[in-house]
Amino acid sequence: MRAAILAVVVALAAVVVVVVMFSSSDEVKTPGCTVALPKGPNDASAPQYTLQPEPMNNAAIIAAVGIKQGLPSHAVTVALATALQESKLRNLSGGDRDSIGLFQQRPSQGWGTPDQLQDPVYSATEFYKKLAKLDNWQTIPITEAAQAVQRSGAPDAYAQWEEEATALTGALTGTYPAALTCRNLTLNPPANLVTVANAELGTARLSGAHPAAEGWRIASWLVARAAKLGVDRVSFAGQTWTAESGAWAADEKAGQNLSLHQAPVAPPSSS
Template sequence: MKRFLVSFTAFALVACLAVAGVIVLLNKVSTPATAAQRCTAQAQGQSWSLDPDQSRLAALIGIRAMERGMPARAATIALATAYQESKITNINYGDRDSLGIFQQRPSQGWGTREEVTDPVYATDAFYDVLAKVDGYESMAVTKAAQAVQRSAFPDAYADHEDMGRVWASALNGYSQASLTCILDPVADGDPHTPAEFKKILKTDLPQATASTIDAQEGQLAVEVDPERAAKKLNLGATQASRVGWAIAQWAVATAHATGATSVSFEDMRWDRDGGTWSVVTNTTDRVVVAFSR
């Protein structure tokens, strides 16, 4: 009996090792190159990463607060809420009839199924209610988010406050050159164009206007005037640099969707090839976003 147990144990161990080997091999074979793609925001010694699809939605949520004249704190609350509710993913399922980024329920008056699964509508709906919460700017994230969402687990929002704060800081221009993305190269024949960038910018930040400029180094490019945007946002020209950094880092966070190959502002440039910001000598007071031909 003892010999049987030893033999069986040895056989089971060999079988487990064989299965593990197959799993490792399959992981090596089937893991796509895009698995390493990620966007990272850093501030105050903290670093938080999202995948490109999450980053696209986080960019919308983060900069939409500025578009609406709300403080970065509002974006912190919204981002923490979205991560807790859906991991910042536009999902079409949830508890009962909850849907979308914020898991809003049509049966509770948030809108139709189509509306709450529209990221722009869902984000604006969240901010609409948050803006009516008296003193939300100084509230704990859990309390402010709960006033909007009425969750069964309100304390869970606090788990994502640091992430929300770091991303909100970058997407509202308070942390400069702090949001980076490591992305795959733009594929040959990729349909992304400056026109698509303009369309997405108009959706997320209507007060900013992108203009096509002369090709540079064999690329197509657009530029955004942050001073003009700051004035249209009623922030004044003195906030042009902050607005510029908000737009520049929004452009990096959405680069996977737009196909942008570089983003330049002031004396810094993010390049898709390296995935980081670097100092450049040719400074610009416009946000310049380049694309491959």
């Protein structure tokens, strides 16, 4: 009897080990991007916010467009809080009535054509244009500024995203160095970085010496957009992020200048 019970216990233990192994493996391989802020004096742990690669990619575009237009980081926070509420930072092809895109803007309300509103650069640009026309947008609460632009049926809903939007803004505008990481990415073939960077950042100078905040802003944009742009390595200020490691690490060989590498296109299979 004891032998039978022991056999059952051993078998169950083996099942548990296998389940844990597979669960751990799945967790490690899950694609994701995380913004980790410095730990504050009253924080039990460092605040972290994790998104899937697609939403983080879109957040990077929204932030880049705002900075390109010369707007302060507060505008970026308003835009990100809005897109988090409206679409969870996903470029939706539809929504309530004729709403489309990251901000769920409506062609019938004069925001643009359906094709235009599915272009993140266009939709973000239009959002910022309307935001900047508000007399007091820089001083009123974020949720009120967002509502003044969107005229949503749920005017207070944007407030719930303020902390996350503020954290994303801090990383994507270069306020927090090495705060944004992406891991387990599936990289697209290398994109034309000059064209994309000019459209979103307003500059194609993606290497060389940069002031700290500007360098980290571009570095974070590159990491957040890495899957779409085929970027597998970014270095700045003595640190390097790689798609393989999914993390920033000290790198004496990297130097202080900004640099990047795009993954080579795999040769076609001979089979």
